[in-house]
Amino acid sequence: MSSVGYVWDFSFLWGYRSLILAGLGVTIAYTIGTIVLGLIVGLITGLLRLSRNPVITAPLVAYVEIFRCTPLLVQIVWFYYALPVIIGVDIPAHVAAVLVLSLYTGAFYAEIIRGGVISVERGQWDAARAIGMRRGQVMRHVILPQAVKRMIPPFMNQSIIQLKNTSLVSTIAVADLLYNGTIITAATYRPLEVYTMVAVIYFIVLFPLTLGAQQVERRLARAD
């Protein structure tokens, strides 16, 4: 097809609306599911990394850095194709996808959580310890309430990125929005319309979320 004189026609997409919606549903489900799992991973990792014991922190540092310093696409492909060879067990695509996306975003959440905690002034620890609070009580009543407030903006940011990141699972045939887009393309030979539509849908979902995040950020800044 020539780029000159191309006639755009989006009307055929209506016929694929259920496939598109199903894909969007999968994308959103993966986003929410891996944010929740990632948050659990990140919370445990981030808090344990505050330990002074290198036996605990060293493997966690390794985990965080490996996942932060390699491309997500490579991780997905590796978990789906290479890991089964090593452990001798096949990993279904959706399991590999959930695993990698959760571990990947968990690594970022861990750093957000750790950063939030260590950003609270030392004097807060001193004051809480001085009235006799134990380590756990200081965390729960003094440090975390302040730290969580500071974690919210980067957390929202990372979660918005996570929705876009889920599109990479299409490479291992998880039927998300992008994957279903490629299916429609294969059936209709109209990639320009299909990928334009896919981009517009991502934008429509994410743009209000970024506006909301900015609102929250502004409100937090004012409350400080």
Place this chain on the structure above:
Amino acid sequence: MIEIADLWKAFGSLQVLKGVSLRVERGAVLAIIGPSGSGKSTLLRCINLLEDPDRGLIRVGDHEMRFAGRKRGNLADRELAAFRAATGMVFQHFNLFPHMTALANVMAGPSIVKRISKREAEEIARGLLAKVGLADKADAYPMHLSGGQRQRVAIARALAMNPSVMLCDEVTSALDPELVGEVLGVIEQLAKEGMTMIIVTHEVAFAHEVADTVAFMSDGVIVESGPPSRLLEDPQNSRTRAFLARFHRFIGDFSGSS
């Protein structure tokens, strides 16, 4: 009431405390003066174990702790917490909990550490806020309080644990000059009521007024100590004299210019 014997503390290769010994009787007030970096604050932080001493003995009331190269972590968290609860501490930078109201700050000790009922804790806290002159600020957050008010809330917070001794670490150093008086007033009141205290301060005149004993600390040791009139007006050690000369010159300048 408080006894410190041969206390040593180093941070890495920097030896901060070099064998400090002191004694404070029940109801007495000890003021520690001395140049910056002499180890005054580290001494206070060691007394309630915010820092682990390397060596020496600390006794506060019935609690006694001996240190001989023990590393952090050997002391149980619970043991440390119990020890600190009996030792009130007020900091230079207040360190109020910014996410809690003045009332909640003062209630924190009784309700979280002592686990007494909210109602009882609130009663204690309101009483202490009234004592430091801030009954009407109970619902204010620290960010809406002046420095002097914050420090008074911090004093009330320490008192809420009903400590047997109070440690005050340069409690007026971060305050605007016009706010110093209201905080010193509260400390003076505590002294009159018979609270055992160790006060690290730069306010030599205040030390003269409230302390039973003044100690001059320099380079990790207590150089000399004695009743305020003797130590402040007729110091024996040359280092003490040199330090105090600064203050006397100030006072001289003032009287000279008026």
